[in-house]
Amino acid sequence: MTLVDDISFAGTRRRTSSGPTGPAVGPEPLLRLEGVSVGTDRVDLVMDVDLSLAPGETLCLVGESGCGKSLTCLAAMGLLSAPVRCTSGRVHFAGQEISALTETQLQALRGRDISMIFQDATAALNPVRRVGDQVAEVLVLHEGLTCHAARARAAALFDMVGIPDPRARLRAYPHELSGGMNQRVMIAMALACRPKLIVADEATTALDVTTQAQILDLLRQLQVETGAAMIFVTHDLGVVAEIADRVAVMYSGRIVEVATADALFEAPRHPYTRGLMACRLHVATPSAGRLAAIEGVVPPPSARPAGCAFAPRCPKAEAVCANRPALLGVGAAQAVACHSIGPAR
Numbered sequence: 001m002t003l004v005d006d007i008s009f010a011g012t013r014r015r016t017s018s019g020p021t022g023p024a025v026g027p028e029p030l031l032r033l034e035g036v037s038v039g040t041d042r043v044d045l046v047m048d049v050d051l052s053l054a055p056g057e058t059l060c061l062v063g064e065s066g067c068g069k070s071l072t073c074l075a076a077m078g079l080l081s082a083p084v085r086c087t088s089g090r091v092h093f094a095g096q097e098i099s100a101l102t103e104t105q106l107q108a109l110r111g112r113d114i115s116m117i118f119q120d121a122t123a124a125l126n127p128v129r130r131v132g133d134q135v136a137e138v139l140v141l142h143e144g145l146t147c148h149a150a151r152a153r154a155a156a157l158f159d160m161v162g163i164p165d166p167r168a169r170l171r172a173y174p175h176e177l178s179g180g181m182n183q184r185v186m187i188a189m190a191l192a193c194r195p196k197l198i199v200a201d202e203a204t205t206a207l208d209v210t211t212q213a214q215i216l217d218l219l220r221q222l223q224v225e226t227g228a229a230m231i232f233v234t235h236d237l238g239v240v241a242e243i244a245d246r247v248a249v250m251y252s253g254r255i256v257e258v259a260t261a262d263a264l265f266e267a268p269r270h271p272y273t274r275g276l277m278a279c280r281l282h283v284a285t286p287s288a289g290r291l292a293a294i295e296g297v298v299p300p301p302s303a304r305p306a307g308c309a310f311a312p313r314c315p316k317a318e319a320v321c322a323n324r325p326a327l328l329g330v331g332a333a334q335a336v337a338c339h340s341i342g343p344a345r
């Protein structure tokens, strides 16, 4: 079992030197999570996450609701708030250790080098301020532009993200724009300072399919232009297939499988990933937190079974699953935490 030295991505994906958990050779990764755990004094919520991201790369985080995707993103951005905190591990971004920075240093980093796009732009935007002012403010704060220059740049950004009549739209309030337009405003804001890393948490989930496709195209195109890396959280494996270079599958607070997108779609290994893939083939969508092809639900963090947390739902569970499986490389492009997978099987 080894991690990979070099993988070439097929199709339109970028070519990079990368292993399943991140770049194995080549330049220093832009972002590196080393054994990151998140929790409160009472309960562990995310455990032992190791991930890294190369400049320009897109990593998708997938898994059912409550698996720890958002907390992993917040930990990567130094955005956890009490009572939830990083209980162990380190986050490195562009050569700096995030956990060692002060809140002021972190704030300077966020918005300038790291941007986040949330699911509900209409809720994330300030309802009583014009959208143009909100974007211009980021440019004044982080780029030191004058108000006049910042508004001109905001208009150019609106144009870039496909907002028609951008100068007029600068004066709109969020409630005067559609959900898709507000999402574009948020993307314009996220891209304003040409960040090195974009964290998009369910950024297109609330949009209709046409707008979603437009926004995905836009993000991909802007990524090519600016060279930004992206962490994209989604439940939608169709979206993953479109945009991911690599995919990390989370279950009950842990990464259970991580692979290049090509490897994952060609041969999903973990029974949970296989279940997610099977759900994708069902016409039925997840309802009430249940997936059509996987019986049961994700256990709450306080009632997580010992050993493999997926075992109670797993068609391949056996006695050995009472012990927690380690995340081990399988072949060149994939790592899996499952006792049923391995060279001897």
Ligand SMILES: Nc1ncnc2c1ncn2[C@@H]1O[C@H](COP(=O)(O)OP(=O)(O)OP(=O)(O)O)[C@@H](O)[C@H]1O
Residues within 6 Å of the ligand: 040, 045, 063, 064, 065, 066, 067, 068, 069, 070, 071, 072, 083, 084, 300, 301
């Ligand atoms: N502030 C908090 N206090 C206690 N538990 C929390 C807190 N925030 C999140 N959790 C719990 O941590 C676990 C992981 O949550 P997280 O939001 O990261 O999941 P997720 O995979 O992003 O889910 P979703 O897809 O629904 O956003 C969940 O069980 C959630 O209930």
